[in-house]
Amino acid sequence: NAGVTQTPKFQVLKTGQSMTLQCAQDMNHEYMSWYRQDPGMGLRLIHYSVGAGITDQGEVPNGYNVSRSTTEDFPLRLLSAAPSQTSVYFCASRTPGGAGETQYFGPGTRLLVL
Amino acid sequence: KNEVEQSPQNLTAQEGEFITINCSYSVGISALHWLQQHPGGGIVSLFMLSSGKKKHGRLIATINIQEKHSSLHITASHPRDSAVYICAVMVGGAQKLVFGQGTRLTINP
Numbered sequence: 001n002a003g004v005t006q007t008p009k010f011q012v013l014k015t016g017q018s019m020t021l022q023c024a025q026d027m028n029h030e031y032m033s034w035y036r037q038d039p040g041m042g043l044r045l046i047h048y049s050v051g052a053g054i055t056d057q058g059e060v061p062n063g064y065n066v067s068r069s070t071t072e073d074f075p076l077r078l079l080s081a082a083p084s085q086t087s088v089y090f091c092a093s094r095t096p097g098g099a100g101e102t103q104y105f106g107p108g109t110r111l112l113v114l
Numbered sequence: 115k116n117e118v119e120q121s122p123q124n125l126t127a128q129e130g131e132f133i134t135i136n137c138s139y140s141v142g143i144s145a146l147h148w149l150q151q152h153p154g155g156g157i158v159s160l161f162m163l164s165s166g167k168k169k170h171g172r173l174i175a176t177i178n179i180q181e182k183h184s185s186l187h188i189t190a191s192h193p194r195d196s197a198v199y200i201c202a203v204m205v206g207g208a209q210k211l212v213f214g215q216g217t218r219l220t221i222n223p
Contacts, residue, residue, distance in 0.1 A: 103149070108156070110155075
C-alpha cells in the first residue's frame with residue numbers, strides 16, 4: 001500500500017491564484033481530513049469527510065473548498081490564495097467510528113503564497 | 115486557553131536519559147493519540163490510548179482519564195528520537211482531533 005499520498009510537495013502561488021492540493025489513499029478509509037500546520041500552533045482541521053459525497057467544515061475552513069467523489073480522493077481547493085494561507089498542509093485518513101483507529105498522514109504540501 | 119496543552123515546549127537531553135513529555139486536556143475525550151513528527155516533516159502515529167498504559171519498544175504512554183492527563187516516556191533516549199511529539203485528543207462524540215502545539219525533543223550524543 002502507498003498509504004496516504006499528497007501532491008505537490010511544494011508550491012509557490014501569487015496572491016489571487018487558485019490551485020488544488022491532491023490527496024489520495026489506498027486503504028479504503030472512509031474518514032479523510034485536511035489540516036494546516038503553522039509555526040507555534042498545533043495542527044488545525046480545515047475540512048473533513050466521513051465518506052464519499054459527505055464533507056464538513058473544520059476549525060479553519062474559510063478560503064478552502066473540498067469534495068469527495070470517491071473513497072480514495074479528497075482534494076483541497078484554494079479559491080483565491082492569500083498570504084495567510086502560507087502553511088504546510090497535511091491530509092490524513094482513518095477508519096471511522098474510531099476512537100481507536102490509527103491516523104495515517106500524508107507527507108505534507110508546503111505552500112508559499114506571495 | 116488551548117484545549118490541549120503540552121509541556122515542555124522544548125526539551126534537550128543527553129543520550130541515555132529518561133524523557134517525559136506531558137499532555138493535559140480540558141475537554142471530554144474518547145481517545146488520546148501520541149504522534150511523532152520527524153525533522154523532514156512526516157507524521158506517524160505512535161499510540162492511541164483510551165485508558166491505562168501502552169508500551170512499544172522504548173516508548174511508554176500513560177493516560178489518567180480522571181486527571182485529564184497523559185504522559186509519553188522514552189527510556190534510554192537516542193539521537194534518533196529527536197523529533198516533535200504531538201498529543202491529540204478525539205473529542206468525545208465527535209469525529210475530530212484537537213492537537214497540542216507539540217514538544218520539540220533534541221537528544222544530544
